[in-house]
Amino acid sequence: MSKVNILFVGDVFGRTGRETLSELLPELLTEYDIDYCIVNGENAAHGRGLSMQCADEIFMAGADCITMGNHTWDNNDIYQYIDDYSVIRPVNFAEGLPGRGYIVLEDGPCPVGVLSIQGRVYMEPCDNPFESAYKAVSELRSRASVIIVDFHAEATAEKAAMAYYLDGLVTAVLGTHTHVQTADEQILQGGTAFISDVGMTGPHNGVIGMDRNAVLNKFVRCVPQKFKPSEGAGKLHAVFIQADTETGRAEMIKRISIEA
Numbered sequence: 001m002s003k004v005n006i007l008f009v010g011d012v013f014g015r016t017g018r019e020t021l022s023e024l025l026p027e028l029l030t031e032y033d034i035d036y037c038i039v040n041g042e043n044a045a046h047g048r049g050l051s052m053q054c055a056d057e058i059f060m061a062g063a064d065c066i067t068m069g070n071h072t073w074d075n076n077d078i079y080q081y082i083d084d085y086s087v088i089r090p091v092n093f094a095e096g097l098p099g100r101g102y103i104v105l106e107d108g109p110c111p112v113g114v115l116s117i118q119g120r121v122y123m124e125p126c127d128n129p130f131e132s133a134y135k136a137v138s139e140l141r142s143r144a145s146v147i148i149v150d151f152h153a154e155a156t157a158e159k160a161a162m163a164y165y166l167d168g169l170v171t172a173v174l175g176t177h178t179h180v181q182t183a184d185e186q187i188l189q190g191g192t193a194f195i196s197d198v199g200m201t202g203p204h205n206g207v208i209g210m211d212r213n214a215v216l217n218k219f220v221r222c223v224p225q226k227f228k229p230s231e232g233a234g235k236l237h238a239v240f241i242q243a244d245t246e247t248g249r250a251e252m253i254k255r256i257s258i259e260a
Contacts, residue, residue, distance in 0.1 A: 002245045004109050004146055005032055007256075008174050009039040009063070010181065010237040013202030013209035013229060014047045018054060020201055020234030020260045022061045028256070029062050032240050035108035038148060039063040040176045040198070041087075042071040047209055047229040049075030055085055064105050067116045069152035069177055070124055072099075090118035090152060092132035102136050104143050110245035113144035115170075117162070119153025119177075129153070130165055137169050145248035148241070149173045156182075156196045163194035171243045171250050174198050179208040181237045181257060191249030199237025199257070206230025234260040 007028060012021055021039070029037060041063075044054040049071050058066055068089040072078065082089065082099040091101020102115040115136050117129045133149065140147050147170040151162050154177060163173040168190025175182070181199025188194055200209060206229070207215040214225040235257065242252040 002109055003251065004035050004112065004243050004245050006112065006146075006148060006241040006243065007032060007034045007037045008148065008150070008172075008198055008239050008241065009037065009201055010198035011040045011043050011176055011179055011200045011202070012058060013043045013179070013200055016229065016231060016234045017200070017202030018044055018057050020236050021058060023260050024236045024258055025061045025063075028236075028238070028258075036065070036105050036112050037063050038065045038067060038114055038150070040069065040150060040152075041066040042069040042152075043202070043209065045075045045077075047227070049073070049078065050087070051075050051077040052081050055081065055087060059086075064107070065103055065114050067114065067150040067152075067176070069116070069118060088114060088116045090116045090126065091136050092118055092127040092129050094127075102140055104140070110146060111144040113140035113147040115140060115147060115149045117149060117151050119151065119155065119158045121153065121155035121158045123154055129162065133162065133166060137166060141169070145246060146171045146243050147248065151175050152177045154178065159196050160194070163188060163192060167192040171248050172241050172253065174239060181255065183255070185239065185253045185255055187250050187253060191247070193241055193250035193253035195239055195253065195255070198239050201236045201238070202234055203230040203232050204235045205232045236260070
């Protein structure tokens, strides 16, 4: 049986995140013999959104696809390129918006579908993620046995529910958004790999990427603040997935955490 090796990199945050990715990703791609690399880049431009320049930097580092989330539209640059780049935004956004919610990558040993979904618990309004995911997966399965789902959501319970809902239908349900890597990676009974949150690639000496002084002023003194990305040494968070190319079942999921 042939295998496909996939690396999913957690939310790239600001300049530090992009520099960390550029420094560490090439070696990881070689070490794990990666066929496809997927990167969440919704915070890559100064912690908010994704500019064209930032997207180009991520692709140059070795990414095959960039997924987005609730900050998709925070940088106006995205309207210029989202229809042409391998960048996907949550499929359950309103109809008629630019971009697409899934893509099929085909340059490796087998086609791999990548789907972006956004949750609703403690998040901005969007269409039912479960119904939207099932519809999109049904369409993708005619084109790819291996399907990776980026579920961009706040609540751990909603993420776990999505994993069980799609168990056996997709290769992996990988949580993003909270920027904190969780230790609950597992392969469910139906062969779907799951982790609540892949984590963040960027500065880890602030508060989920932001400068801690401004965040402390907001929480302690209740004074409105203009947040800016933290600076300092970066860390890369990712997960490695190995799957069977015929069945699409995950054979392995491994957490990765490396300091730059």
